[in-house]
Amino acid sequence: xxxxxxxxxxxxxxxxxxxxxxxxxxxxxxxxxxxxxxxxxxxxxxxxxxxxxxxxxxxxxxxxxxxxxxxxxxxxxxxxxxxxxxxxxxxxxxxxxxxxxxxxxxxxxxxxxxxxxxxxxxxxxxxxxxxxxxxxxxxxxxxxxxxxxxxxxxxxxxxxxxxxxxxxxxxxxxxxxxxxxxxxxxxxxxxxxxxxxxxxxxxxxxxxxxxxxxxxxxxxxxxxxxxxxxxxxxxxxxxxxxxxxxxxxxxxxxxxxxxxxxxxxxxxxxxxxxxxxxxxxxxxxxxxxxxxxxxxxxxxxxxxxxxxxxxxxxxxxxxxxxxxxxxxxxxxxxxxxxxxxxxxxxxxxxxxxxxxxxxxxxxxxxxxxxxxxxxxxxxxxxxxxxxxxxxxxxxxxxxxxxxxxxxxxxxxxxxxxxxxxxxxxxxxxxxxxxxxxxxxxxxxxxxxxxxxxxxxxxxxxxxxxxxxxxxxxxxxxxxxxxxxxxxxxxxxxxxxxxxxxxxxxxxxxxxxxxxxxxxxxxxxxxxxxxxxxxxxxxxxxxxxxxxxxxxxxxxxxxxxxxxxxxxxxxxxxxxxxxxxxxxxxxxxxxxxxxxxxxxxxxxxxxxxxxxxxxxxxxxxxxxxxxxxxxxxxxxxxxxxxxxxxxxxxxxxxxxxx
Amino acid sequence: xxxxxxxxxxxxxxxxxxxxxxxxxxxxxxxxxxxxxxxxxxxxxxxxxxxxxxxxxxxxxxxxxxxxxxxxxxxxxxxxxxxxxxxxxxxxxxxxxxxxxxxxxxxxxxxxxxxxxxxxxxxxxxxxxxxxxxxxxxxxxxxxxxxxxxxxxxxxxxxxxxxxxxxxxxxxxxxxxxxxxxxxxxxxxxxxxxxxxxxxxxxxxxxxxxxxxxxxxxxxxxxxxxxxxxxxxxxxxxxxxxxxxxxxxxxxxxxxxxxxxxxxxxxxxxxxxxxxxxxxxxxxxxxxxxxxxxx
Numbered sequence: 002x003x004x005x006x007x008x009x010x011x012x013x014x015x016x017x018x019x020x021x022x023x024x025x026x027x028x029x030x031x032x033x034x035x036x037x038x039x040x041x042x043x044x045x046x047x048x049x050x051x052x053x054x055x056x057x058x059x060x061x062x063x064x065x066x067x068x069x070x071x072x073x074x075x076x077x078x079x080x081x082x083x084x085x086x087x088x089x090x091x092x093x094x095x096x097x098x099x100x101x102x103x104x105x106x107x108x109x110x111x112x113x114x115x116x117x118x119x120x121x122x123x124x125x126x127x128x129x130x131x132x133x134x135x136x137x138x139x140x141x142x143x144x145x146x147x148x149x150x151x152x153x154x155x156x157x158x159x160x161x162x163x164x165x166x167x168x169x170x171x172x173x174x175x176x177x178x179x180x181x182x183x184x185x186x187x188x189x190x191x192x193x194x195x196x197x198x199x200x201x202x203x204x205x206x207x208x209x210x211x212x213x214x215x216x217x218x219x220x221x222x223x224x225x226x227x228x229x230x231x232x233x234x235x236x237x238x239x240x241x242x243x244x245x246x247x248x249x250x251x252x253x254x255x256x257x258x259x260x261x262x263x264x265x266x267x268x269x270x271x272x273x274x275x276x277x278x279x280x281x282x283x284x285x286x287x288x289x290x291x292x293x294x295x296x297x298x299x300x301x302x303x304x305x306x307x308x309x310x311x312x313x314x315x316x317x318x319x320x321x322x323x324x325x326x327x328x329x330x331x332x333x334x335x336x337x338x339x340x341x342x343x344x345x346x347x348x349x350x351x352x353x354x355x356x357x358x359x360x361x362x363x364x365x366x367x368x369x370x371x372x373x374x375x376x377x378x379x380x381x382x383x384x385x386x387x388x389x390x391x392x393x394x395x396x397x398x399x400x401x402x403x404x405x406x407x408x409x410x411x412x413x414x415x416x417x418x419x420x421x422x423x424x425x426x427x428x429x430x431x432x433x434x435x436x437x438x439x440x441x442x443x444x445x446x447x448x449x450x451x452x453x454x455x456x457x458x459x460x461x462x463x464x465x466x467x468x469x470x471x472x473x474x475x476x477x478x479x480x481x482x483x484x485x486x487x488x489x490x491x492x493x494x495x496x497x498x499x500x501x502x503x504x505x506x507x508x509x510x511x512x513x514x515x516x517x518x519x520x521x522x523x524x525x526x527x528x529x530x531x532x533x534x535x536x537x538x539x540x541x542x543x544x545x546x547x548x549x550x551x552x553x554x555x556x557x558x559x560x561x562x563x564x565x566x567x568x569x570x571x572x573x574x575x576x577x578x579x580x581x582x583x584x585x586x587x588x589x590x591x592x593x594x595x596x597x598x599x600x601x602x603x604x605x606x607x608x609x610x611x612x613x614x615x616x617x618x619x620x621x622x623x624x625x626x627x628x629x630x631x632x633x634x635x636x637x638x639x640x641x642x643x644x645x646x647x648x649x650x651x652x653x654x655x656x657x658x
Numbered sequence: 659x660x661x662x663x664x665x666x667x668x669x670x671x672x673x674x675x676x677x678x679x680x681x682x683x684x685x686x687x688x689x690x691x692x693x694x695x696x697x698x699x700x701x702x703x704x705x706x707x708x709x710x711x712x713x714x715x716x717x718x719x720x721x722x723x724x725x726x727x728x729x730x731x732x733x734x735x736x737x738x739x740x741x742x743x744x745x746x747x748x749x750x751x752x753x754x755x756x757x758x759x760x761x762x763x764x765x766x767x768x769x770x771x772x773x774x775x776x777x778x779x780x781x782x783x784x785x786x787x788x789x790x791x792x793x794x795x796x797x798x799x800x801x802x803x804x805x806x807x808x809x810x811x812x813x814x815x816x817x818x819x820x821x822x823x824x825x826x827x828x829x830x831x832x833x834x835x836x837x838x839x840x841x842x843x844x845x846x847x848x849x850x851x852x853x854x855x856x857x858x859x860x861x862x863x864x865x866x867x868x869x870x871x872x873x874x875x876x877x878x879x880x881x882x883x884x885x886x887x888x889x890x891x892x893x894x895x896x897x898x899x900x901x902x903x904x905x906x907x908x909x910x911x912x913x914x915x916x917x918x919x920x921x922x923x924x925x926x927x928x929x930x931x932x933x934x935x936x937x938x939x940x941x942x943x944x945x946x947x948x949x950x951x952x953x
């Protein structure tokens with residue numbers, strides 16, 4: 002045994018011992034608090050019977066559930082990371098947790114009588130669906146780590162937004178779904194602990210059986226195949242195992258971020274090199290990390306008397322860790338394929354796009370619905386309604402054009418076809434700032450909230466720039482910085498939302514977009530911003546063409562790479578922030594429009610940008626019309642509507658090419 | 659400044675012009691009271707108050723949920739639904755052509771837009787740290803003045819006070835007993851109604867004690883976990899419906915729940931849904947439901 006190996010083993014032991022001591026110590030503290038003579042529980046219960054019951058049926062199972070959930074997530078993270086050869090993979094970054102959560106929210110709202118065991122089955126189906134979509138999206142990039150995480154972030158955002166809509170539409174009594182979406186570990190009997198144990202132990206045993214396959218999978222696919230492994234089948238089996246583990250955790254205690262990401266990475270950091278030690282250590286470290294965090298959260302709860310969801314608190318750490326991990330990723334080779342298009346198809350393009358825009362505008366302005374009938378409104382009605390329809394249509398279309406332009410910029414400069422404005426994290430930080438405004442100063446008007454959101458977007462943008470700068474604005478580093486920022490803001494938002502009440506309802510409404518409340522002033526400002534920001538993008542389109550050539554060529558052609566990327570990123574972030582203020586955080590328009598534009602024949606950066614912007618406006622026009630009419634008088638969130646239309650199309654297109 | 663007001667004026671003039679034609683087409687104009695103020699309510703507390711004083715309510719937000727969660731006064735099917743409170747359907751509001759829009763501070767950011775349709779009055783009933791009852795009385799009175807139904811408003815105020823007094827008599831033998839009044843979120847989390855909620859106030863007025871009255875750290879509705887309920891010691895428990903189905907399944911099996919003194923001694927009462935942020939009609943409904951459950 003070399004000294005190096007010894008010191009790494011010693012370090013490992015020390016870390017585990019410290020964490021274990023902390024974990025047990027915090028548990029002991031909570032027990033002592035329950036039994037203490039001047040504690041709240043004892044004061045209220047003169048008979049003295051209750052502390053023992055609390056210790057036995059609440060504190061002890063909570064501690065055990067913390068350990069087991071942490072272990073399960075650590076194991077799931079280790080499995081996912083080795084199967085995908087991706088150190089950034091974990092149940093939350095792959096959208097598994099969000100998918101499982103969405104499935105349970107939908108079940109609670111639409112079919113509550115199911116209850117009981119099927120809940121976990123529903124969570125499993127939702128999680129599996131989400132991860133399959135993520136993998137489907139990143140298939141063509143052969144599951145390259147950054148792409149998988151970016152796709153996971155988008156699917157996660159879509160699921161969260163759908164869940165928010167369901168909660169919003171089904172009424173306040175589901176408020177507790179937030180708490181549970183935030184992953185509260187509070188317990189009051191042993192059932193969840195036993196259920197988790199019954200699932201974790203066999204899953205751990207099975208993954209030990211897969212040990213050889215997992216070691217082989219760390220080779221490249223041909224190598225593994227040559228050694229007699231059925232690569233696809235094994236991958237799928239291990240993937241299903243990991244999804245089952247995280248579905249079990251989600252259905253028992255809710256969404257708990259970060260642990261699955263951090264535990265395997267911590268194991269590797271402490272010297273675990275091969276599949277075996279990583280698989281053994283990850284559950285241990287996951288269990289200790291979650292139980293320590295929960296112990297700290299409980300201590301804060303006791304002091305503040307406010308029940309914080311442990312899962313959202315752990316998720317707060319996910320952003321920074323993701324950022325740090327992404328700086329250690331090897332740089333992926335940029336995708337140099339340029340899709341060739343004939344000039345002929347391009348000539349026929351503009352009349353069609355402009356014609357479509359005109360038709361959609363006319364329909365969106367003139368068609369209405371009252372008491373069940375959809376049709377063109379009478380002239381006198383129109384006179385009343387136009388001053389209301391026009392602003393929201395203008396804002397929606399301008400927002401769509403801005404997002405499409407931002408998406409186009411990002412996809413070009415990162416050479417990543419999945420780069421979408423949503424993953425920049427700028428809109429998440431805008432919404433977080435707005436939520437803080439709503440809670441801190443409820444009397445603030447719309448103007449104040451928009452100012453707050455703008456400040457938040459700018460702050461988020463500054464953080465993004467600082468993060469991306471350290472990677473010299475290299476494409477994937479930029480995207481991962483955005484994902485990290487977004488997941489941090491999302492977790493902070495969840496912590497805020499668990500306070501419930503009317504404020505949470507108001508924030509939910511924002512989360513799903515605010516086109517309903519657009520007035521002529523906001524519409525005008527949005528339109529002017531769109532013009533001011535899209536024009537420079539068109540002017541700078543030559544840079545995009547040059548950047549697509551790779552790293553050396555543009556420099557040789559006299560382009561200051563770093564500065565060009567900074568300017569383009571700034572533009573994309575501004576476009577995204579301006580659009581998200583009216584459209585809400587998720588729409589996928591920024592992702593879809595450039596793909597459709599390429600599909601219909603736009604080739605060079607300038608025509609691609611212009612076509613994307615026009616298509617973005619078109620898509621949002623359709624979404625505005627549909628979201629207004631579909632469930633009248635209840636309005637669907639416009640961004641969500643757009644993404645529901647867009648996701649299947651996007652999957653189809655990505656699979657086809 | 660002047661541009662803004664001019665624009666607002668034009669918009670509201672246009673709106674009322676076209677609104678008149680819309681309302682005529684909808685056939686809601688009645689012969690009896692030609693000058694009744696057409697009221698639209700964004701906030702439920704004001705909606706129930708307006709309905710209770712017999713004002714002409716033409717539109718209200720989220721009626722589907724109102725019918726489940728607030729229940730009374732019943733909202734007639736003729737009232738136009740305005741969609742979600744967080745995502746109001748302004749087109750439906752325009753079609754209803756109200757003369758007055760009732761709002762609350764939650765919706766302050768929509769007020770600029772709403773006032774393009776009709777004058778907006780915002781009523782602050784719920785506020786952290788004070789009882790909502792007196793503000794609800796003042797709001798009812800003010801609404802009576804605004805809609806020309808002063809007498810009906812005074813009647814409502816008296817009727818609610820009378821109902822509370824009657825139920826107080828009915829519960830005389832329970833005077834001084836303390837209760838926690840809660841909503842169940844899931845088997846592990848509860849919302850507790852503190853002293854600054856209508857629920858807390860009505861408990862008080864009925865001669866009962868709100869077990870959470872002294873604990874100002876809990877505002878109107880705070881999510882707390884089950885263990886915190888034990889803090890209320892011997893207090894009885896009043897559960898406000900709806901109860902989620904998983905709670906119905908899990909709670910009876912929970913040793914901790916069963917160990918709560920109130921549960922062990924069978925002092926858990928369940929009442930029908932009550933508006934968590936209500937006005938005077940909510941106070942009346944609460945008093946009646948509590949009287950029925952505890953007598």
